[in-house]
Amino acid sequence: MKEAVPRRVILIVLDSVGIGELPDAGDYGDSGSYTLGNIARERGGLNLPHLEKLGLGRINSIIGVPAVPDPEGCFGKMAEQSSGKDTTSGHWEIAGVILERALPTFPHGFPKEFIKRYEEAIGRKVIGNEVASGTEIIQRLGEEHVRTGRPIVYTSADSVFQVAAHEEIIPLPELMRICQTARTMLTDELQVGRVIARPFLGEVGHFYRTSNRHDFALEPPHKILLEYIEERGLEVCAVGKIKDIYAGRGVTHHVTSKGNMESVDKTLDYMEKLEKGLIMTNLVDFDMLYGHRNDVEGYARALQEFDARLPEIYAALRSEDMLIITADHGCDPTMPSTDHSREYVPLLVYGPGLKKGVDLGVRSTFADLGATVAEYLETEPLKNGMSFYASIFEEDD
Incomplete structure (x- = not known):
């Protein structure tokens, strides 16, 4: 009998990299928001060859990122089912928590x-x-x-x-x-x-x-993906602000970082050491430095810098690894507002043992991602979300 190889998931959240307005974007004042597409339009195109090969251009039209006929990854987009467009609600939903009421904001300060x-x-x-x-x-x-x-x-x-x-x-x-x-x-x-x-x-x-x-x-209202993974006896390695967003729940190792590139470095460090479990990374610069400051050129440059690091990440993947690239909300720097934007987020999935070129469609909730990770790592099912594991996994003969 073939010995099972330990499975790992590398989940990278490109903070605020939205891929087009949600149907209810107008309710949030976000009609016309499309973080990736509007940045590309404003600058006459984006050069993201590695994300392009994964299938980014197959999700939505992006100038400079064509829809390749044979993507190396699986691709789709996810809608946020939770109310709001907040960092916390977006990350929580990825981990299986759907909020019916948006977390409060205070545009005029606190009472x-x-x-x-x-x-x-x-x-x-x-x-x-x-x-x-x-x-x-x-x-x-x-x-x-x-x-x-x-x-x-x-x-x-x-x-x-x-x-x-x-x-x-x-x-x-x-x-x-x-x-x-x-x-x-x-x-x-x-x-x-x-x-x-x-x-x-x-x-x-x-x-x-x-x-x-x-x-x-704020503590999540019920058990989250990271806790299911920890209870399974696996490691959960958090890079950047992931540990804080989840109030530390389920995190077994964590490291802080300054900037996107250091976060990629520390992700690669964990990929070298971790035997089995989850590495979850937040790349905050897109949102903090560029989206909220309406810096189109800076945002584009950061996207291209991340794209250039993907070959290093690919080289560090093991045979049973799953790499997932997504986002938590939008923050379109071309819009008059400096607020987050209510958008779909990209879903790109790649691994040496996974199918290629699968269209994952439009997922009704970010929790589908969490449900898939849970099934891949053989934990208990999450409270929310529908796994797409069966669509992307190559069964052994």
Whole structure:
């Protein structure tokens, strides 16, 4: 009898790389959003030869990325069934959690009554309480923060409560304490997806964020894919903000990273060491540096830089590996808004032992991906999602 080879899944989430508006995009103010397609149109095309060979151009029309007749991967797109267009809800749905109610956002800042209670709880007045870019607000309010010791509270288009503080004014342990206090207090209609500690250093006019960020995530409402995998006795290796998004649940190893390319490096490190289980990576630069800042050229460059790394990932694959490339929502930098966009996300699946060129169609939920990973790694079935495992797996004769 042929000895079973340990199976691994390498799941890479290209944060915000959407592939066309969902039918209900208009309800979110996102009509016309198409992150990949609009970037390609605005610049006269994208050069993504390796994603092209996987079948990216077969999913939707993208200038410069033709629909190849014989893709090396399986391809399709997924609709988000959860309400909203948030990082947390997108990742949770991949892991089998579907939210009926969108996580709350605060386009006008948090209620004054809550801020007053929060100030009393942490023993400090705060400044800010507005929607802002994290890099911009520390330049604008950093001097006042240093002078007064008041932490900077702000939010974004995402469901987040962010607290920025200079590490020499509010030491990291104290910043973590006041963020944990916020996490405890933000309940019911104020129950944001993440409370984020945003420490920074530097002098007036030259403040910069440090790598000591920490996310205090909302707990998923029920068991997630990562926990099923851990319970099966397999490893779950998280790269980037994955551990924080899932509140650490099911994660057996994790590593932080700065930027997309370092995240790819650390993914490759795990691929060298991991025997069986899941490696899950979030490439945040697409969203954080380019989508939210309407930087079309930067976004295009980041896409091409990732594409150029795919041969290294292919070379590290073992015979029973499954590589999945997807996203969690859109963030179209060509649109007037700097918000996330309600879009389909691409679904590209490749592996030495998998079928090639299978059209996976339009999946009704991101949870189909999680259900497939669960079946491939032989865990218990997820609560949500329909596996496409049988469509892509080559059975032994």
